[in-house]
Amino acid sequence: MSLQGKHILLGISGSIAAYKSATLTRLLIKKGAEVQIVITQAGKEFITPVTLSALSGRPVISQFFASDDGTWHSHVDLGLWADAMIVAPATASTIGKMANGIADNMLVTTYLSMKAAVFVAPAMDLDMYKHISTQRNIERLKSDGVRIIDPTEGELASHLEGKGRMEEPENIVAILEQFFASGNDLEKKKIMITAGPTYERIDPVRFIGNFSSGKMGFALAEESASRGAEVTLITGPTALSTSHPNIVRVDVESAIEMHAAALKIFPLMDVAILSAAVADYRPEQVADEKIKRSGKENLTLSLVSNPDIAASLGEIKKPEQLTIGFALETSNEEINAIKKIENKHFDYIVLNSLNDQGAGFAHDTNKVTILSRDGKKRSFPLKSKREVAKDIIDTALKPSTIDNEWLYL
Numbered sequence: 001m002s003l004q005g006k007h008i009l010l011g012i013s014g015s016i017a018a019y020k021s022a023t024l025t026r027l028l029i030k031k032g033a034e035v036q037i038v039i040t041q042a043g044k045e046f047i048t049p050v051t052l053s054a055l056s057g058r059p060v061i062s063q064f065f066a067s068d069d070g071t072w073h074s075h076v077d078l079g080l081w082a083d084a085m086i087v088a089p090a091t092a093s094t095i096g097k098m099a100n101g102i103a104d105n106m107l108v109t110t111y112l113s114m115k116a117a118v119f120v121a122p123a124m125d126l127d128m129y130k131h132i133s134t135q136r137n138i139e140r141l142k143s144d145g146v147r148i149i150d151p152t153e154g155e156l157a158s159h160l161e162g163k164g165r166m167e168e169p170e171n172i173v174a175i176l177e178q179f180f181a182s183g184n185d186l187e188k189k190k191i192m193i194t195a196g197p198t199y200e201r202i203d204p205v206r207f208i209g210n211f212s213s214g215k216m217g218f219a220l221a222e223e224s225a226s227r228g229a230e231v232t233l234i235t236g237p238t239a240l241s242t243s244h245p246n247i248v249r250v251d252v253e254s255a256i257e258m259h260a261a262a263l264k265i266f267p268l269m270d271v272a273i274l275s276a277a278v279a280d281y282r283p284e285q286v287a288d289e290k291i292k293r294s295g296k297e298n299l300t301l302s303l304v305s306n307p308d309i310a311a312s313l314g315e316i317k318k319p320e321q322l323t324i325g326f327a328l329e330t331s332n333e334e335i336n337a338i339k340k341i342e343n344k345h346f347d348y349i350v351l352n353s354l355n356d357q358g359a360g361f362a363h364d365t366n367k368v369t370i371l372s373r374d375g376k377k378r379s380f381p382l383k384s385k386r387e388v389a390k391d392i393i394d395t396a397l398k399p400s401t402i403d404n405e406w407l408y409l
Protein backbone atom coordinates (compact mmCIF):
# COMPACT_ATOMS: atom_id res chain seq x y z
CA MET A 1 0.00 0.00 0.00
CA SER A 2 1.15 3.58 -0.49
CA LEU A 3 0.07 7.12 0.12
CA GLN A 4 1.38 8.26 -3.26
CA GLY A 5 0.18 11.78 -4.03
CA LYS A 6 -2.07 12.03 -0.98
CA HIS A 7 -2.26 15.42 0.70
CA ILE A 8 -1.97 14.93 4.45
CA LEU A 9 -2.52 17.80 6.85
CA LEU A 10 -0.68 16.99 10.07
CA GLY A 11 -1.84 18.92 13.15
CA ILE A 12 0.56 18.94 16.10
CA SER A 13 -0.43 20.12 19.58
CA GLY A 14 1.60 20.58 22.75
CA SER A 15 2.51 17.17 24.12
CA ILE A 16 5.80 15.44 24.83
CA ALA A 17 4.70 12.96 22.13
CA ALA A 18 5.31 15.72 19.55
CA TYR A 19 8.77 14.17 19.03
CA LYS A 20 6.94 11.27 17.32
CA SER A 21 5.49 13.72 14.78
CA ALA A 22 8.92 14.04 13.21
CA THR A 23 9.02 10.28 12.56
CA LEU A 24 5.40 10.38 11.39
CA THR A 25 6.23 13.14 8.90
CA ARG A 26 9.24 11.24 7.59
CA LEU A 27 7.22 8.00 7.17
CA LEU A 28 4.35 9.81 5.40
CA ILE A 29 6.79 11.45 2.98
CA LYS A 30 8.51 8.09 2.40
CA LYS A 31 5.14 6.61 1.44
CA GLY A 32 4.70 9.30 -1.21
CA ALA A 33 2.39 11.70 0.66
CA GLU A 34 2.66 15.49 0.64
CA VAL A 35 2.59 16.73 4.21
CA GLN A 36 1.52 20.17 5.41
CA ILE A 37 2.06 20.75 9.11
CA VAL A 38 -0.06 23.03 11.27
CA ILE A 39 1.23 23.40 14.81
CA THR A 40 -0.17 25.06 17.91
CA GLN A 41 1.81 27.55 19.98
CA ALA A 42 2.24 24.90 22.69
CA GLY A 43 3.33 22.35 20.08
CA LYS A 44 6.29 24.59 19.21
CA GLU A 45 7.50 24.28 22.82
CA PHE A 46 8.04 20.56 22.20
CA ILE A 47 9.37 20.40 18.64
CA THR A 48 10.78 23.14 16.44
CA PRO A 49 9.19 24.21 13.15
CA VAL A 50 12.70 24.10 11.63
CA THR A 51 12.91 20.31 12.15
CA LEU A 52 9.39 19.81 10.84
CA SER A 53 9.74 22.00 7.77
CA ALA A 54 13.05 20.29 6.91
CA LEU A 55 11.30 16.90 7.06
CA SER A 56 8.09 17.92 5.27
CA GLY A 57 9.73 20.23 2.72
CA ARG A 58 7.09 22.88 3.42
CA PRO A 59 6.91 25.87 5.75
CA VAL A 60 5.16 24.96 9.00
CA ILE A 61 2.01 26.98 9.69
CA SER A 62 1.08 28.14 13.16
CA GLN A 63 -0.34 31.64 12.75
CA PHE A 64 -3.09 33.13 10.64
CA PHE A 65 -0.46 35.52 9.19
CA ALA A 66 3.25 34.89 8.49
CA SER A 67 4.94 37.37 10.86
CA ASP A 68 7.77 38.27 8.42
CA ASP A 69 5.82 39.16 5.24
CA GLY A 70 2.18 39.22 6.44
CA THR A 71 1.14 36.36 4.10
CA TRP A 72 -2.35 35.15 4.97
CA HIS A 73 -2.67 31.41 5.61
CA SER A 74 -6.08 30.31 4.45
CA HIS A 75 -7.58 27.59 6.63
CA VAL A 76 -10.33 27.22 4.01
CA ASP A 77 -7.77 26.45 1.27
CA LEU A 78 -6.04 23.95 3.59
CA GLY A 79 -9.40 22.29 4.24
CA LEU A 80 -9.91 21.87 0.50
CA TRP A 81 -6.31 20.81 -0.21
CA ALA A 82 -6.18 17.92 2.24
CA ASP A 83 -7.20 14.33 1.48
CA ALA A 84 -7.02 13.64 5.22
CA MET A 85 -6.16 15.49 8.42
CA ILE A 86 -4.40 13.78 11.30
CA VAL A 87 -3.96 15.49 14.63
CA ALA A 88 -1.03 13.72 16.31
CA PRO A 89 -0.40 14.28 19.12
CA ALA A 90 -3.81 15.60 20.17
CA THR A 91 -3.82 16.97 23.71
CA ALA A 92 -6.88 17.06 25.98
CA SER A 93 -7.11 20.79 25.30
CA THR A 94 -7.01 20.45 21.51
CA ILE A 95 -9.54 17.60 21.63
CA GLY A 96 -11.81 19.77 23.79
CA LYS A 97 -11.51 22.71 21.40
CA MET A 98 -12.21 20.51 18.38
CA ALA A 99 -15.23 18.92 20.06
CA ASN A 100 -16.66 22.31 20.94
CA GLY A 101 -15.68 24.34 17.89
CA ILE A 102 -13.37 26.70 19.79
CA ALA A 103 -11.38 28.02 16.84
CA ASP A 104 -8.80 30.15 18.64
CA ASN A 105 -5.78 28.75 16.81
CA MET A 106 -4.85 27.78 13.27
CA LEU A 107 -5.08 24.03 13.96
CA VAL A 108 -8.68 24.04 15.21
CA THR A 109 -9.73 26.66 12.64
CA THR A 110 -8.37 24.40 9.91
CA TYR A 111 -10.21 21.42 11.43
CA LEU A 112 -13.47 23.37 11.19
CA SER A 113 -12.82 23.95 7.48
CA MET A 114 -11.97 20.31 6.68
CA LYS A 115 -13.87 18.55 3.94
CA ALA A 116 -11.88 15.29 4.19
CA ALA A 117 -11.66 12.61 6.89
CA VAL A 118 -10.08 13.62 10.20
CA PHE A 119 -8.04 11.31 12.46
CA VAL A 120 -7.10 12.16 16.03
CA ALA A 121 -4.33 10.40 17.99
CA PRO A 122 -4.67 11.45 21.64
CA ALA A 123 -1.61 11.74 23.87
CA MET A 124 -1.86 12.70 27.52
CA ASP A 125 -1.47 11.52 31.08
CA LEU A 126 -3.67 8.59 32.11
CA ASP A 127 -5.87 10.56 34.50
CA MET A 128 -6.46 13.29 31.94
CA TYR A 129 -7.36 10.64 29.37
CA LYS A 130 -9.77 8.91 31.76
CA HIS A 131 -11.38 12.18 32.89
CA ILE A 132 -15.08 12.36 32.17
CA SER A 133 -14.61 15.64 30.32
CA THR A 134 -11.96 14.19 27.95
CA GLN A 135 -14.05 11.08 27.35
CA ARG A 136 -17.12 13.22 26.66
CA ASN A 137 -15.16 15.28 24.11
CA ILE A 138 -13.78 12.13 22.46
CA GLU A 139 -17.30 10.68 22.20
CA ARG A 140 -18.51 13.94 20.71
CA LEU A 141 -15.74 13.90 18.11
CA LYS A 142 -16.59 10.28 17.26
CA SER A 143 -20.21 11.14 16.70
CA ASP A 144 -19.06 14.04 14.49
CA GLY A 145 -17.37 11.42 12.32
CA VAL A 146 -13.79 11.96 13.53
CA ARG A 147 -11.76 8.73 13.66
CA ILE A 148 -10.01 8.32 16.99
CA ILE A 149 -6.75 6.37 17.02
CA ASP A 150 -6.78 5.02 20.56
CA PRO A 151 -3.71 5.72 22.69
CA THR A 152 -1.76 2.73 23.94
CA GLU A 153 -0.72 1.68 27.44
CA GLY A 154 2.79 2.13 28.77
CA GLU A 155 5.08 4.50 30.64
CA LEU A 156 3.92 8.10 30.35
CA ALA A 157 5.82 11.37 30.65
CA SER A 158 4.76 11.52 34.32
CA HIS A 159 6.53 8.13 34.78
CA LEU A 160 3.13 6.64 35.63
CA GLU A 161 2.01 3.55 33.74
CA GLY A 162 -1.32 3.61 31.93
CA LYS A 163 -3.28 4.44 28.82
CA GLY A 164 -2.33 7.71 27.19
CA ARG A 165 0.69 7.07 24.95
CA MET A 166 0.19 8.29 21.40
CA GLU A 167 -0.01 5.41 18.91
CA GLU A 168 3.31 4.68 17.19
CA PRO A 169 3.89 6.54 13.88
CA GLU A 170 4.23 3.23 11.92
CA ASN A 171 0.75 2.17 13.06
CA ILE A 172 -0.74 5.59 12.27
CA VAL A 173 0.64 5.37 8.75
CA ALA A 174 -0.83 1.84 8.41
CA ILE A 175 -4.25 3.16 9.52
CA LEU A 176 -4.08 5.94 6.91
CA GLU A 177 -3.05 3.46 4.20
CA GLN A 178 -5.94 1.19 5.16
CA PHE A 179 -8.30 4.17 5.06
CA PHE A 180 -7.24 5.20 1.56
CA ALA A 181 -7.33 1.58 0.35
CA SER A 182 -10.96 1.20 1.44
CA GLY A 183 -11.92 4.87 1.55
CA ASN A 184 -14.17 4.79 -1.48
CA ASP A 185 -15.42 1.26 -1.12
CA LEU A 186 -19.04 2.28 -1.65
CA GLU A 187 -18.32 4.35 -4.76
CA LYS A 188 -21.27 4.31 -7.21
CA LYS A 189 -23.55 2.49 -4.71
CA LYS A 190 -26.92 4.19 -4.53
CA ILE A 191 -28.26 4.07 -1.01
CA MET A 192 -31.64 5.34 0.23
CA ILE A 193 -31.96 5.96 3.95
CA THR A 194 -35.09 6.88 5.92
CA ALA A 195 -34.53 8.79 9.14
CA GLY A 196 -36.27 10.59 11.98
CA PRO A 197 -39.86 10.54 13.15
CA THR A 198 -43.05 11.19 11.24
CA TYR A 199 -45.59 13.74 12.40
CA GLU A 200 -49.26 12.87 11.94
CA ARG A 201 -51.41 15.98 12.05
CA ILE A 202 -54.40 16.22 14.38
CA ASP A 203 -55.21 19.86 13.66
CA PRO A 204 -53.17 22.91 12.51
CA VAL A 205 -51.21 23.04 15.80
CA ARG A 206 -50.96 19.43 17.02
CA PHE A 207 -49.59 16.13 15.82
CA ILE A 208 -48.90 12.56 16.91
CA GLY A 209 -45.16 11.92 16.80
CA ASN A 210 -42.36 10.02 18.53
CA PHE A 211 -38.98 10.67 20.13
CA SER A 212 -36.76 9.90 17.12
CA SER A 213 -34.12 12.61 16.59
CA GLY A 214 -32.88 11.34 13.22
CA LYS A 215 -29.33 10.84 14.59
CA MET A 216 -29.12 7.15 13.62
CA GLY A 217 -30.28 7.76 10.06
CA PHE A 218 -28.05 10.81 9.60
CA ALA A 219 -25.05 8.84 10.90
CA LEU A 220 -25.80 6.14 8.31
CA ALA A 221 -26.03 8.78 5.60
CA GLU A 222 -22.73 10.45 6.60
CA GLU A 223 -20.91 7.11 6.88
CA SER A 224 -22.18 5.90 3.47
CA ALA A 225 -21.46 9.24 1.78
CA SER A 226 -17.95 9.46 3.23
CA ARG A 227 -17.25 6.07 1.64
CA GLY A 228 -18.32 7.30 -1.78
CA ALA A 229 -21.96 6.18 -1.93
CA GLU A 230 -24.61 8.37 -3.55
CA VAL A 231 -27.08 8.80 -0.71
CA THR A 232 -30.71 9.88 -0.77
CA LEU A 233 -31.79 10.69 2.78
CA ILE A 234 -35.56 10.84 3.29
CA THR A 235 -36.07 12.44 6.65
CA GLY A 236 -38.97 13.29 8.89
CA PRO A 237 -38.88 16.53 10.93
CA THR A 238 -35.53 16.92 12.71
CA ALA A 239 -33.18 19.65 13.87
CA LEU A 240 -30.19 17.96 12.19
CA SER A 241 -28.36 19.30 9.15
CA THR A 242 -26.35 17.62 6.38
CA SER A 243 -23.44 19.07 4.46
CA HIS A 244 -21.84 16.15 2.59
CA PRO A 245 -22.00 16.69 -1.17
CA ASN A 246 -22.93 13.00 -1.75
CA ILE A 247 -26.16 13.36 0.23
CA VAL A 248 -29.41 14.44 -1.41
CA ARG A 249 -31.89 15.28 1.31
CA VAL A 250 -35.66 14.88 0.93
CA ASP A 251 -37.68 16.39 3.78
CA VAL A 252 -41.09 14.93 4.57
CA GLU A 253 -43.53 15.30 7.44
CA SER A 254 -45.92 12.34 7.59
CA ALA A 255 -45.78 8.59 6.99
CA ILE A 256 -47.81 9.03 3.82
CA GLU A 257 -45.29 11.55 2.46
CA MET A 258 -42.35 9.31 3.45
CA HIS A 259 -44.06 6.32 1.82
CA ALA A 260 -44.61 8.23 -1.44
CA ALA A 261 -41.01 9.50 -1.55
CA ALA A 262 -39.56 6.06 -0.74
CA LEU A 263 -41.64 4.29 -3.41
CA LYS A 264 -40.52 6.80 -6.03
CA ILE A 265 -36.81 6.68 -5.13
CA PHE A 266 -36.31 2.99 -4.24
CA PRO A 267 -36.46 1.58 -7.83
CA LEU A 268 -33.30 3.63 -8.64
CA MET A 269 -31.38 2.34 -5.60
CA ASP A 270 -29.09 -0.57 -4.79
CA VAL A 271 -29.79 -0.49 -1.06
CA ALA A 272 -32.47 0.86 1.30
CA ILE A 273 -31.81 1.33 5.01
CA LEU A 274 -34.99 2.07 6.96
CA SER A 275 -34.09 3.67 10.26
CA ALA A 276 -37.07 6.04 10.47
CA ALA A 277 -39.53 5.64 13.31
CA VAL A 278 -42.67 5.77 11.19
CA ALA A 279 -46.03 6.25 12.94
CA ASP A 280 -48.16 3.16 12.44
CA TYR A 281 -51.39 5.19 12.80
CA ARG A 282 -52.65 8.65 11.91
CA PRO A 283 -55.79 10.55 12.84
CA GLU A 284 -58.68 9.60 10.54
CA GLN A 285 -59.70 13.26 10.25
CA VAL A 286 -57.38 16.29 10.37
CA ALA A 287 -59.35 19.22 11.80
CA ASP A 288 -59.15 22.41 9.69
CA GLU A 289 -59.33 24.57 12.82
CA LYS A 290 -57.56 24.24 16.16
CA ILE A 291 -59.62 21.81 18.26
CA LYS A 292 -61.11 23.80 21.18
CA ARG A 293 -61.45 22.48 24.69
CA SER A 294 -65.01 23.95 25.01
CA GLY A 295 -65.73 22.29 28.35
CA LYS A 296 -65.22 18.72 27.06
CA GLU A 297 -63.60 16.36 29.61
CA ASN A 298 -62.62 13.72 27.04
CA LEU A 299 -61.58 13.84 23.44
CA THR A 300 -61.53 10.69 21.35
CA LEU A 301 -59.34 10.50 18.28
CA SER A 302 -60.11 7.89 15.69
CA LEU A 303 -56.89 6.53 14.12
CA VAL A 304 -56.38 4.69 10.84
CA SER A 305 -53.32 2.66 9.91
CA ASN A 306 -50.50 4.16 7.87
CA PRO A 307 -48.89 2.36 4.96
CA ASP A 308 -45.96 0.14 5.92
CA ILE A 309 -43.07 1.58 3.89
CA ALA A 310 -40.78 -1.41 4.45
CA ALA A 311 -43.43 -3.93 3.44
CA SER A 312 -44.29 -1.91 0.30
CA LEU A 313 -40.60 -1.83 -0.71
CA GLY A 314 -40.36 -5.56 -0.01
CA GLU A 315 -43.11 -6.17 -2.57
CA ILE A 316 -41.35 -4.31 -5.39
CA LYS A 317 -37.79 -5.28 -4.43
CA LYS A 318 -35.66 -6.81 -7.20
CA PRO A 319 -33.31 -9.73 -6.35
CA GLU A 320 -30.21 -7.53 -6.66
CA GLN A 321 -31.58 -4.90 -4.25
CA LEU A 322 -30.83 -5.08 -0.53
CA THR A 323 -33.08 -3.82 2.27
CA ILE A 324 -32.00 -3.30 5.86
CA GLY A 325 -34.61 -2.55 8.49
CA PHE A 326 -34.54 -1.55 12.12
CA ALA A 327 -36.51 -3.04 15.00
CA LEU A 328 -37.07 -0.94 18.09
CA GLU A 329 -38.25 -3.34 20.77
CA THR A 330 -39.14 -3.33 24.46
CA SER A 331 -39.69 -7.10 25.00
CA ASN A 332 -39.11 -10.47 23.23
CA GLU A 333 -36.59 -8.50 21.22
CA GLU A 334 -34.97 -11.12 18.97
CA ILE A 335 -38.21 -13.02 18.31
CA ASN A 336 -39.98 -9.81 17.26
CA ALA A 337 -37.04 -8.70 15.10
CA ILE A 338 -36.93 -12.08 13.30
CA LYS A 339 -40.69 -11.80 12.58
CA LYS A 340 -40.08 -8.36 11.04
CA ILE A 341 -37.39 -9.75 8.72
CA GLU A 342 -40.04 -12.08 7.34
CA ASN A 343 -43.05 -9.72 7.30
CA LYS A 344 -41.13 -6.84 5.74
CA HIS A 345 -38.87 -8.89 3.43
CA PHE A 346 -35.66 -7.46 4.92
CA ASP A 347 -32.23 -8.96 4.19
CA TYR A 348 -30.97 -7.69 7.54
CA ILE A 349 -32.57 -6.14 10.59
CA VAL A 350 -30.83 -3.96 13.16
CA LEU A 351 -32.29 -4.59 16.59
CA ASN A 352 -32.06 -1.87 19.24
CA SER A 353 -33.80 -2.18 22.57
CA LEU A 354 -35.17 0.53 24.82
CA ASN A 355 -34.07 -1.70 27.73
CA ASP A 356 -30.41 -0.89 26.99
CA GLN A 357 -29.07 2.30 28.52
CA GLY A 358 -27.78 4.74 25.92
CA ALA A 359 -29.57 2.93 23.08
CA GLY A 360 -32.44 4.00 20.85
CA PHE A 361 -34.05 7.43 20.65
CA ALA A 362 -32.07 10.67 20.72
CA HIS A 363 -28.84 9.36 22.28
CA ASP A 364 -25.53 9.91 20.49
CA THR A 365 -24.89 6.20 21.10
CA ASN A 366 -26.67 2.96 20.26
CA LYS A 367 -26.31 -0.73 21.09
CA VAL A 368 -27.39 -3.06 18.33
CA THR A 369 -27.62 -6.67 17.25
CA ILE A 370 -27.73 -7.28 13.51
CA LEU A 371 -29.77 -10.31 12.41
CA SER A 372 -29.65 -11.72 8.90
CA ARG A 373 -32.40 -13.35 6.85
CA ASP A 374 -30.35 -16.57 6.76
CA GLY A 375 -30.33 -16.96 10.54
CA LYS A 376 -27.09 -15.36 11.72
CA LYS A 377 -26.42 -12.58 14.19
CA ARG A 378 -23.72 -10.13 15.32
CA SER A 379 -24.01 -8.27 18.63
CA PHE A 380 -22.11 -5.09 19.38
CA PRO A 381 -21.39 -3.10 22.56
CA LEU A 382 -22.62 0.46 23.08
CA LYS A 383 -20.94 2.71 20.48
CA SER A 384 -21.40 6.13 18.92
CA LYS A 385 -24.12 6.13 16.25
CA ARG A 386 -21.45 6.83 13.62
CA GLU A 387 -19.56 3.68 14.65
CA VAL A 388 -22.81 1.72 14.70
CA ALA A 389 -23.46 2.99 11.17
CA LYS A 390 -20.06 1.64 10.11
CA ASP A 391 -20.82 -1.75 11.68
CA ILE A 392 -24.16 -1.91 9.83
CA ILE A 393 -22.63 -0.97 6.48
CA ASP A 394 -19.69 -3.38 6.89
CA THR A 395 -21.99 -6.23 7.92
CA ALA A 396 -24.51 -5.84 5.12
CA LEU A 397 -22.42 -4.44 2.28
CA LYS A 398 -18.95 -5.85 3.00
CA PRO A 399 -19.84 -9.34 4.30
CA SER A 400 -16.50 -10.84 3.22
CA THR A 401 -14.69 -8.61 5.74
CA ILE A 402 -16.58 -10.11 8.71
CA ASP A 403 -17.08 -13.73 7.65
CA ASN A 404 -15.96 -15.35 10.89
CA GLU A 405 -17.69 -12.91 13.22
CA TRP A 406 -21.24 -14.31 12.93
CA LEU A 407 -23.10 -16.40 15.49
CA TYR A 408 -25.62 -18.89 14.12
CA LEU A 409 -29.13 -18.70 15.60
Ligand code: PMT
Pocket residue numbers: 194195196197211212213214215216217255274275276277278279280306307308309310311324325326327328329340344352360361362363
Ligand atom coordinates in the same frame (compact mmCIF):
# COMPACT_ATOMS: atom_id res chain seq x y z
O1 PMT B 1 -33.54 8.84 15.34
P1 PMT B 1 -32.80 8.47 16.61
O2 PMT B 1 -33.17 9.37 17.77
O3 PMT B 1 -31.32 8.37 16.40
O4 PMT B 1 -33.31 7.01 17.05
C1 PMT B 1 -33.00 5.92 16.24
C2 PMT B 1 -34.14 4.91 16.21
C3 PMT B 1 -34.38 4.35 17.61
C4 PMT B 1 -35.44 5.58 15.70
C5 PMT B 1 -33.69 3.77 15.21
O5 PMT B 1 -32.52 3.19 15.69
C6 PMT B 1 -34.79 2.72 15.05
O6 PMT B 1 -34.89 1.75 15.79
N1 PMT B 1 -35.66 2.92 14.02
C7 PMT B 1 -36.80 2.07 13.75
C8 PMT B 1 -37.92 2.40 14.70
C9 PMT B 1 -39.17 1.64 14.39
O7 PMT B 1 -40.09 2.22 13.91
O8 PMT B 1 -39.09 0.34 14.56
P2 PMT B 1 -40.33 -0.64 14.26
O9 PMT B 1 -39.90 -1.89 14.94
O10 PMT B 1 -41.60 -0.04 14.66
O11 PMT B 1 -40.34 -0.77 12.68
C10 PMT B 1 -39.68 -1.84 11.99
C11 PMT B 1 -39.14 -1.34 10.65
O12 PMT B 1 -40.22 -1.02 9.76
C12 PMT B 1 -38.27 -0.12 10.69
O13 PMT B 1 -37.23 -0.28 9.77
C13 PMT B 1 -39.20 1.02 10.27
O14 PMT B 1 -38.50 2.07 9.62
C14 PMT B 1 -40.11 0.30 9.29
N2 PMT B 1 -41.47 0.84 9.21
C15 PMT B 1 -42.28 0.86 10.30
C16 PMT B 1 -43.58 1.30 10.18
C17 PMT B 1 -44.04 1.77 8.93
N3 PMT B 1 -45.26 2.24 8.78
N4 PMT B 1 -43.20 1.77 7.88
C18 PMT B 1 -41.94 1.31 7.99
O15 PMT B 1 -41.17 1.30 7.02
